[in-house]
Amino acid sequence: MTAAGKAITCPACGGTIEIRAAGFSVNLACQHCGSLLDVSRPEVALIRKYKRANARFALELGKRGMLFGREWEVVGALRRKDQIAIWQEFLLFNPYLGYRWLVVADGEWQFGTPLADRPQGDRNRVFWRSDSFTRLGRDQQTSTTAVSGEFYWRVKAGDMATATLFQSGDTMLSREVSAGEENWTQLVRVSQSEIEQAFGLNRRRLPHRKAPRGLMRFRPQAGLEQDDLGRMFMLALASSIFAVIAMAVLAGPSTKADTMVQIPVGGQISPVRVGTITVRRPWQFVTIDADASQFENRWIDLEYNLVNRSSEQSIDAFGLVEHYAGTDSDGAWTEGSRHGDTMFGHVPRGTYDVYVSGSAHGWPVDPQATDAWGSAETIDVWIEAETGAMSWGMWWTLVIALFAWPLTVLWWRFRDK
Numbered sequence: 177m178t179a180a181g182k183a184i185t186c187p188a189c190g191g192t193i194e195i196r197a198a199g200f201s202v203n204l205a206c207q208h209c210g211s212l213l214d215v216s217r218p219e220v221a222l223i224r225k226y227k228r229a230n231a232r233f234a235l236e237l238g239k240r241g242m243l244f245g246r247e248w249e250v251v252g253a254l255r256r257k258d259q260i261a262i263w264q265e266f267l268l269f270n271p272y273l274g275y276r277w278l279v280v281a282d283g284e285w286q287f288g289t290p291l292a293d294r295p296q297g298d299r300n301r302v303f304w305r306s307d308s309f310t311r312l313g314r315d316q317q318t319s320t321t322a323v324s325g326e327f328y329w330r331v332k333a334g335d336m337a338t339a340t341l342f343q344s345g346d347t348m349l350s351r352e353v354s355a356g357e358e359n360w361t362q363l364v365r366v367s368q369s370e371i372e373q374a375f376g377l378n379r380r381r382l383p384h385r386k387a388p389r390g391l392m393r394f395r396p397q398a399g400l401e402q403d404d405l406g407r408m409f410m411l412a413l414a415s416s417i418f419a420v421i422a423m424a425v426l427a428g429p430s431t432k433a434d435t436m437v438q439i440p441v442g443g444q445i446s447p448v449r450v451g452t453i454t455v456r457r458p459w460q461f462v463t464i465d466a467d468a469s470q471f472e473n474r475w476i477d478l479e480y481n482l483v484n485r486s487s488e489q490s491i492d493a494f495g496l497v498e499h500y501a502g503t504d505s506d507g508a509w510t511e512g513s514r515h516g517d518t519m520f521g522h523v524p525r526g527t528y529d530v531y532v533s534g535s536a537h538g539w540p541v542d543p544q545a546t547d548a549w550g551s552a553e554t555i556d557v558w559i560e561a562e563t564g565a566m567s568w569g570m571w572w573t574l575v576i577a578l579f580a581w582p583l584t585v586l587w588w589r590f591r592d593k
Contacts, residue, residue: 186211194238195326204326205252207237234280234381235266237325241374243287243366246270250278250375252325255383258316260585262383267327275328277361278371281383285371286348291360295342295349302342302349309342309349316340318352405585412578419574423566428457430564433530439476441553444535447481453563454527462520463565464495464530469556471514472501476555478534480518485527493518497557500539519567530561 183194186206193206193213204213233253240249252267263281270276277288295304300311320335337354348363371377433451453462464480475498482491495518501510536555 184213186213203323203330203332205324207324232378232381233264233266233324234378234383235278235371235375236378239375243268243370243374246273248276248374250325252327253323254320254331255322256318256320258318262321264383267325278366279363280371283368283382285366285368286363287366288350288361288363291349291362294358294360295351299340304349307344307347309344309347312341312343405582408582408585409579412575412582415578416571416575419571420566423571427564427566428460430562431456432560432562434558434560435532436556436558437532437534438554438556439534439536441474441536441538441555445533447479447531447533450530450532450559450561452485452527452529453482453561455523455525455563457525457564459522459524460563461565461567462523462528462561462563464493464518464520464532464559464561466495466497466516466518467558468497468499468514471555472499473539474499474536474555475512475539476534476536476557478516478518478532478557480561481531481533482520482523482528483531484524485529487526491520491523491528493520519565519569521567523563532559 183192186193186208193204193208195204205211206213233255235250235253237250237253240247242248248268248270250266251269254265254267256263256265261281263279266278266280268276268278275290277286277290279286279288291304293304295302295309297303297309302309302311316339318337318339320331320333323331323333335354337352339353340351342349342351346365350361350363352359352361368377431453433453435448435450437445437448439445450464455462462482466476466478468476475496478495478497480493480495483489484491495516497514497516499510499512499514501508503509534557538553
């Protein structure tokens with residue numbers, strides 16, 4: 177391949193820059209200072225001077241190598257991203273064949289050929305050269321984060337595009353729409369060994385996250401790629417298990433007290449002593465569980481008191497047990513539970529007497545409620561108080577928070593499939 181380059185001087189830093197595709201390139205990013213230059217006019221105009229040096233890429237600008245029996249030169253490089261992925265794109269040039277692309281994400285490479293004949297079809301299926309290509313995933317909003325080298329259009333960091341990918345076997349078609357302009361590219365896989373042999377490779381500069389569903393795409397046959405998503409789920413699971421262990425350790429020693437009380441329907445009972453519990457840590461959770469005998473269309477209001485034996489101060493809380501059943505136009509239904517639990521948070525160290533009082537109510541209201549034997553109806557309620565319990569509600573809140581993002585990403589990837 178004959179070199180068609182000329183040298184210019186960067187007006188920002190004074191460095192010498194070679195234009196490798198003279199007559200074709202519009203933009204050129206200085207490899208010395210990172211300034212973006214307009215080389216479409218005889219006089220080189222400075223568009224923007226970057227504060228940082230040009231971005232680091234896996235392939236060196238100016239490198240030449242053989243791919244598919246043709247010699248190509250790396251003339252430009254881009255770093256791009258979407259909401260969950262980053263990747264690199266390299267613009268190749270041959271004065272007789274024009275431009276091609278090399279794309280890399282997580283060590284996987286693709287060779288891209290711009291299409292002059294656009295595929296035809298709808299948003300889910302297109303046809304190109306007698307082949308049918310099916311859409312993969314949803315549209316991706318991509319952005320350019322770094323630019324180096326020269327390009328045949330005006331490109332800069334911050335450029336946005338909407339990318340869509342279509343697949344037929346091992347061949348991909350990528351559609352990108354930016355500023356009202358639509359471009360199509362054919363993508364085929366290239367092994368990393370071929371890239372290393374052709375251009376050399378800086379492995380430390382390779383992006384380590386998978387490409388999105390746009391121009392820069394990971395392996396086509398994968399249903400769910402082995403990327404950060406799997407690690408996110410594993411991290412969430414490990415954090416959940418660690419939280420359980422930590423809660424068990426922090427819960428401390430346990431003491432229990434229990435009793436059974438009978439509460440008349442339509443009546444109430446005075447405070448009944450359940451027993452004594454001891455909080456041995458500077459503070460602990462205390463839970464009180466209430467399990468009632470079989471009943472329907474009743475609710476029980478419970479009041480709990482933890483009375484500190486030394487200070488005689490009381491810590492109070494309330495509980496509810498209710499269960500309803502019936503039939504309507506949709507059939508039989510039930511609501512509520514005959515079990516209820518109440519948690520005291522941050523109970524200070526000390527010995528406590530536990531008391532319970534409460535009242536039971538019927539629905540519909542029947543002040544003369546009786547049981548099957550004609551006696552005044554009562555409900556048996558078993559009460560158990562325990563120190564050192566764990567707050568499972570807090571743990572489930574943590575689990576939901578940990579898994580929310582990976583599940584959102586999973587849904588986002590497949591919602592249009």
